[in-house]
Amino acid sequence: MRLFSHIPDRIEITSPGGLPKGMDKEAYLRGGISILRNRIIGSIFFRLHMIERFGTGVKRIKEEYRESKIKPVFDMTENTIRIILPVIEAGGNLTEDENKVYKLLRGREMPSSSISEAVGFGKNKTVNILKSLVEKGYANVSGKGRGIRYLLK
The missing domain is CATH 1.10.10.10 (Winged helix-like DNA-binding domain superfamily/Winged helix DNA-binding domain)
Incomplete structure (x- = not known):
């Protein structure tokens, strides 16, 4: 299974497992909820300052693309979450x-x-x-x- 792929115009991240129990798509897209699935890995990343445990990732992604013409795609199924992050180019890629x-x-x-x-x-x-x-x-x-x-x- 490919969890990360880079295509010249976008980056795709696929996370197996779907949404945490009790969370719907709208709550996920609002952010602010942090549910660790693997506490050991989460603790390591927290101590390395790679995560902050505040559930701000989706909000930060949306904020980065606020002025962008093309927006990220959040695709959720029962078994996976896939995020497509378009490459942002200065000046865009439009004629x-x-x-x-x-x-x-x-x-x-x-x-x-x-x-x-x-x-x-x-x-x-x-x-x-x-x-x-x-x-x-x-x-x-x-x-x-x-x-x-x-x-x-």
């Missing part, structure tokens, strides 16, 4: 045209025709930019057919 569309989508959901009109790009160019934003993990697609709309993650 000038992608950045124009990204800024337009901030805080709203729009169809490609409205995006095309607002940024002044042709329909094909706009759709290609939107596909790129989705592939890079910056945007989501909702709806089907003529009802397709784009929004930021």
Whole structure:
């Protein structure tokens, strides 16, 4: 089982075991709760100043990505917790045209025709930019057919 992997645009951490008993996803994402699973390892890491036992890890991760265009993903199942941490690059990894569309989508959901009109790009160019934003993990697609709309993650 691979617990840690680095892909050029992200770091993935997989922790076997799922959430501690009695904790739900919302409580985990709020942070502030620290439940050690292995007290011996936890004690060693605490004495080495590698952990602090206050349950602030998730909060600190979210704070680091507060201004980032792309956010971390917390995926929880009954048997595992997987965290995907996108690599944060100075200036981001968007082209000038992608950045124009990204800024337009901030805080709203729009169809490609409205995006095309607002940024002044042709329909094909706009759709290609939107596909790129989705592939890079910056945007989501909702709806089907003529009802397709784009929004930021």
